[in-house]
Amino acid sequence: MRVKINSVIYKWKIASLINLYLFVMKALYNPDGGIFLIRLTLAVVFMIHGYNKLSALESTVMFFGHLGLPAILAYLIIALEILGGLALLLGVLVNWIGYLLATDMLFAIILVKAKMGLVGGYELELILLLIALGVSLLPPGKFSLFKSANPVNFS
Secondary structure, three states: HHHHHHHHHHHHHHHHHHHHHHOOOOOOOOOOHHHHHHHHHHHHHHHHHHHHHOHHHHHHHHHHHHHOHHHHHHHHHHHHHHHHHHHHOOOOOOHHHHHHHHHHHHHHHHHHHHHOHHHHHHHHHHHHHHHHHHHOOOOOOOOOOOOHHHHOOOE
């Protein structure tokens, strides 16, 4: 009889833990908040990298020249990373900015990092590329200004 009571108590505890877990997960479920956190992370990373390029502008232009790229492209990439990061943060033109930032990272991998290999080479750029593509495939979420400015209608 004691084994049967312990078994019932054990099952009740397991059921209670499962119900508690489901309650907490339902309370915390917020896809719009998740999308915003992903956009925020991507925006901060790109704005910091764009600012670093801007603060060492002469070196950045020389580096682009060393790669055989015109100087104007250095300015465009800096603008894309800073202003694109800001647009992601605000939720403006998220789809287009995501594609542009993914393209930025694709060329960073091809032109600079590919020969270094994945680990210690292009792993960060690949992560940023995939996150930017993922963001471009999602709606901007409710934590987005100017939702009407986004080119894709998700309703």
